[in-house]
Amino acid sequence: MKRLLIFALAGLASCIKQEDIKTPTEATPVSRNDGWQVSTPAAEGINQDKLKTAYALFNSQTEMPLANSLLVIRHGKLVAESYNGGADGIDRIENVQSCTKSITSLLIGIALQKGLISNINTPLSTIYPEFVPDDNQKKSITIKHCLTMETGLEFDGGASSKALVETKGSSISFIMDKPLVSAPGSKFLYSDYSPHLLSGVIAKESGTSMEAFASANLFQPLGIDKWVWEKAKDGLQFGGFSLFLTPRNLAKLGQFALNGGRWNNTQICQAGWVASATQQQASNPGYGYLFWLDPSKNSYLMEGNGGQYVFVCPAKQLIIVYTAFPYSSPELWGQSKRLIDLVYEAAQ
Amino acid sequence: MYYPVNQKRNKGIVRPAIRTRLLCPVIAVLCFFHTSLQAQEKGRPWSLQLGASYVEVMEQQISKLVGQGPSLHMTLTKSYPGERWDGMLELQLSAGLPKTDFESGYRSVMPALSGKYRITQTRELDERNSFRFGGFAQAVFRNNYYKNLDQSRFYWTNFIGAGLSTGYDHQLSGDRTLYASLDLPLLGAKSRPPRNRYYRIDDISFGRLFKNNVSNLSLGAIDTYFNPSFTAGIRFADKRIQALSYFFEYCNVKDEGLIYRQVNHGLALTIKLGK
Secondary structure (H helix, E strand, O other): OOOHHHHHHHOOOOOOOOOOOOEEEEOOOOOOOOOOOEEOOHHEEOOOHHHHHHHHOOOOOOOOOEEEEEEEEEEOEEEEEEEOOOHHOOOOOOOOOOOOHHHHHHHHHOOOOOHOOOOOHHHHHHHHHHHHHOOOHOOOOOHHHHOOOOOOOOOOHHHHHHHOOOHHHHHHHHHHHEEEEOOOOOOOOOOOOOHHHHHHHHHHHHHHHHHHHHHHHHHHHHOOOOOOOEEOOOOEEEEOOOEEOHHHHHHHHHHHHHOOEEEOOOEEOOOHHHHHHOOEEEEEOOEEEOOEEEEHEEEEEEEOOEEEEEEEEEEOOEEEEEOOOOOOHHHHHHOOHHHHHHHHHOOO | OOOOHHHHHHHHOOOOOHHHHHHHHHHHHHHHHHHHOOOOOOOOOOOEEEEEEEEEEEOOOOOOEEEEEEEEEEEEEEEEEEEEEEEEEEEEEEEEEOEEOOOOOOOOOOOOEEEEEEEEEEEEEOEEEEEEEEEEEEEEEEEEEEEOOOOOOOOOOOEEEEEEEEEEEEEEEOOOEEEEEEEEEEEEEEEEOOOOOOOOOOOOHHHHHHHHHHOOOOEEEEOOOOOOEEEEEEEEOOOOOOEEEEEEEEEEEEEEOEEEEEEEEEEEEEEEOOO
């Protein structure tokens, strides 16, 4: 009897071996016919040793447990890329989460270029009056307030996003019916609701969905041929999250922003839009028009849950794309921002 | 040609014809069990087994991180002795609380519910030793929620099917018997979440949860659903405490090239509930 118990207790030890979480892979990009020219770090003035340090961190089991991809683009050329989570990582679309917000901003810039929107001070109540309650303050909410996260409408994090996903009626009415917690234009409140109101603006003014508008005017010109964009139950794409892209295609959107909204010598976004969107526009000094700012590096970012980002530094002609498992809590994001410092320092 | 990825195509809902093909063997086995049951006596009193174990889990749909932690089990069993075949019904409820090395607290939860009906025949090898063999039908529903790793979605690993059951008894002196048993599911239908789930937040209404739990069915044979469970212990005749045992369960499920793996081992105490 005693022996049996001793044997049983001795067995209560770890059984599943924690496998090598990541296989360190060569970060040398492969040439594919997808619109990306490839180059080498040395040819583009990137210190290879410092870059290796960044990829060592990316591949670290203990520091970056949920990392998916890391791409470095300089002078418009892909100089390094690495994928975790299987051989299909390069072709796999994943949720870029709130990076979607910055892409919504780019689409507003395109709508301005096409004349669908006359200016960003247009009140939402003149675009879809049927969804705006009879309240003077709410009637004064403009496109610009949505771009700067200053609508004043109540938003309470994940629970509010979940409610938006689950709402059965008009998603715009659902948001506009929320109480005001501050006067429009007075206070920054990061929210999934503000960019979603812009999805409604684009749908209304273009006469089609935001996805169809993006497909014809942004994705197609950039050669982005694979995506999923989730919708609310009324059919409007979420303006603030849940666009699924491959890392390389996400990088194209970073390059498009770095080019000032031009692609293949065609001005797609309104001239000056990206410059405006990536300067301080909100009461929050770190925010433009749905872009995060990094003044210390004279740079800007698209950022999403999971610690994902597209970092763009115009001065260095540098883009860093980092993607990760998109649904985790911040506790598991690791040192994703440290990667920016390492690659930034490597780019001489 | 520019196209968005077809969402419906990726949801992986099994076609009706495939569903029928998967369920036919399961239904055939259940019919056999039903026929066997007719020949058996009224069952013996229920027994309650309480167990505590150490669980490890790896969900490759998220990552290759391994979560570890305690788990509690409660199992109700009722045996149905027969002339040739003995039956045993097992209903189990368990809950694990794993966490990975990267998490500061236990925020994942792994509730599971299973029902198993086992039919075995005993062969006496000599005065002290006997061997049992037979089969079982089983339905097991494992629903895991990894709150830190995935704030938005549930994961499940379910199986409905049948397998082989074997056992060995060695009579010790007095009223004690040393025993060991091994169950191995062989064939059935398994359900896992599709790898590409294009919704950010799971709808957790009861209807949706139920639908998820029986969606994306595929064939669960030994190469894609490997789930042996081993128990060894000592049994006491005519005592309130019927047995003390050690159990070990391994589950390795492959789907869409990704693995769900779970290991559970611990100790259990079995108590007789009736007279």
